[in-house]
Each structure stands twice: as structure tokens, then as C-alpha cells.
Amino acid sequence: MRIFVVVGHKATTQPSFSLEDIPGTSGRLDILCRSVTAAFVLSHGIRKDVLVYLVLLGGETPKTIRLVGETLRHLNPDERTTAALLKKALAVEATPEWAMSTSGIFVRTGGLEKLLEDLKQRSVRLVYLREDGRDFRCLKDEPLEREMAFVLGDHTGMTAEEESLLASAGAEVVALGPTSLHADHCIVVTNWLLDTNAFMSDCG
Ligand SMILES: C[S@@+](CC[C@H](N)C(=O)[O-])C[C@H]1O[C@@H](n2cnc3c(N)ncnc32)[C@H](O)[C@@H]1O
Incomplete structure (x- = not known):
């Protein structure tokens, strides 16, 4: 999922x-x-293995x-x-x-705090998408079998308080490059990266 x-x-x-x-x-x-x-819609159908909050x-x-x-x-x-x-x-x-x-x-x-508690109960691997994070393609180094949740902000990004909630919940900060993209475009890119297994083996 x-x-x-x-x-x-x-x-x-x-x-x-x-x-x-x-x-x-x-x-x-x-x-x-x-x-x-961006999360669900395919050319002729809906992605069944996606959950959006x-x-x-x-x-x-x-x-x-x-x-x-x-x-x-x-x-x-x-x-x-x-x-x-x-x-x-x-x-x-x-x-x-x-x-x-x-x-x-x-x-x-209920808001983000309650949702993060739920995701924690579900043992989801939490990934906070942010421009200055670690390269997404390096996630391959770690087991990907776990369910993953990708957290994004809106046009205002994320507040300092939300960032600290995410950090306390153990979220990894991961980037889709240094250029600031729209949230929906980030989702398209994330779906593509996961669909094509586009990970790098050597991340230094
Ligand atoms: C339009 S951007 C927010 C713009 C800007 N970061 C700000 O705080 O005003 C919406 C969200 O998309 C995600 N995002 C945008 N560009 C990204 C990138 N290059 N890598 C990872 N996530 C990105 C972040 O989660 C961001 O909060």
C-alpha cells in the first residue's frame, strides 16, 4: 500500500x-x-493500492x-x-x-498528530517529502517491503510544529530534487519512482 x-x-x-x-x-x-x-487516477482506471489522507x-x-x-x-x-x-x-x-x-x-x-499516531500503530515507514532531504532514489538501500507513507505540505509548506511532530514520529526527510514542486506533481513523481523501481544502488 x-x-x-x-x-x-x-x-x-x-x-x-x-x-x-x-x-x-x-x-x-x-x-x-x-x-x-495525482495519487489515484491512471489513464484508464484507479490505483487500488493507494490510500490518501x-x-x-x-x-x-x-x-x-x-x-x-x-x-x-x-x-x-x-x-x-x-x-x-x-x-x-x-x-x-x-x-x-x-x-x-x-x-x-x-x-x-482530528489533524496530523492523531493521524501520525495511527500510522505509527500500523508500523508504516514515514517519509516527509521536502526539497532539502535525502535523495529519494537512495531509499532502495533500506527494506521497502514496509508500507510507506509520504507526507507533503500545501502551498505554505509545513509549520515548525508539524515538522517537529514528524521528527518525533521518526519521519525520514526525503527530496525529489532541490527544485520546489507542487504537491500533486510530487505525488506523480513518487508514483513513477515506485512504479519503475528507479532506485540507485550507490548512494555514497
Ligand atoms: C508547493 S510545495 C511548498 C513550497 C515551499 N516548500 C514552501 O514551504 O512554501 C508543497 C509541498 O510539496 C513538497 N515538495 C515540493 N517540492 C519538493 C521536492 N523537490 N522534494 C520533496 N518534496 C517536495 C513538500 O512537502 C512541500 O511542502
Whole structure:
């Protein structure tokens, strides 16, 4: 299973945003929609072995949406359809327990700290993607059988507090090169690197 976690610092936790102006009314939920597309959508299908967590921090109470490739339905490549699915999820009454919205989409209250605790319980290998990290292609040196979770920020990156949460959770800091990319592009590159097993044997 490949897991992607994207943190939306301003992303709304309410369903009241407009599908006519997603970036302007939802706290840049558009970034998270594109990340969902990048994680799941293939030319003719959906990646079944992918799990995405969207951490939405733009509300009084943080919420997390979980999308499960195995059972995900109604996902199209366009941003608007994804935003409509997230809107439905945000209309579900969220509690600390996961509640299903549509097939393969779940929502609960809670933010990054709670999610990292869950991933720890699951013994996931945690990778924080950041421009100045270790070369991604050097991950081959270590066992890759473990489930891996790749954590990304939004247009504002990650806060110092979130970085220290990630460090305490044992996250490795890994780069896809020194150039700052969009979060969804990082996901495409990560999927490609894993699909093609593009690792280097000699990392010095
Ligand atoms: C648009 S970038 C954030 C821009 C910039 N880092 C900042 O803090 O304002 C969104 C996220 O993509 C990931 N990212 C971008 N470029 C990357 C790279 N070259 N290697 C690894 N991760 C990257 C990071 O997780 C980053 O938080």
C-alpha cells in the first residue's frame, strides 16, 4: 500500500464552498483535489493500492478525509468532481471515528498528530517529502517491503510544529530534487519512482 498525506493549512472543514470557485472559497482545497487525482487516477482506471489522507486545518476543529483506492468510486480526473466528493464528505457529521461518505471516502475529526499516531500503530515507514532531504532514489538501500507513507505540505509548506511532530514520529526527510514542486506533481513523481523501481544502488 502507498499512502499519501497532504496537509491543507487553510483547507476548509465545511461543505459551504463553491464548486464554481474552488480556490477562492475553500482555502485552496483545489491543491488537495489535484493531489487526489495525482495519487489515484491512471489513464484508464484507479490505483487500488493507494490510500490518501487529506488533513484539513482551515476550520475550528481539524478534520481528516481518507480515500481508499480499493473501494473508491465516482472519482474522475477533473478537479470539480473531486471537490464535489470532498464537499459530500464534509457534509457528513464528523466525530473522532471514521464515518463513510461515499464509497471509499471517510471523514473524522482530528489533524496530523492523531493521524501520525495511527500510522505509527500500523508500523508504516514515514517519509516527509521536502526539497532539502535525502535523495529519494537512495531509499532502495533500506527494506521497502514496509508500507510507506509520504507526507507533503500545501502551498505554505509545513509549520515548525508539524515538522517537529514528524521528527518525533521518526519521519525520514526525503527530496525529489532541490527544485520546489507542487504537491500533486510530487505525488506523480513518487508514483513513477515506485512504479519503475528507479532506485540507485550507490548512494555514497
Ligand atoms: C508547493 S510545495 C511548498 C513550497 C515551499 N516548500 C514552501 O514551504 O512554501 C508543497 C509541498 O510539496 C513538497 N515538495 C515540493 N517540492 C519538493 C521536492 N523537490 N522534494 C520533496 N518534496 C517536495 C513538500 O512537502 C512541500 O511542502
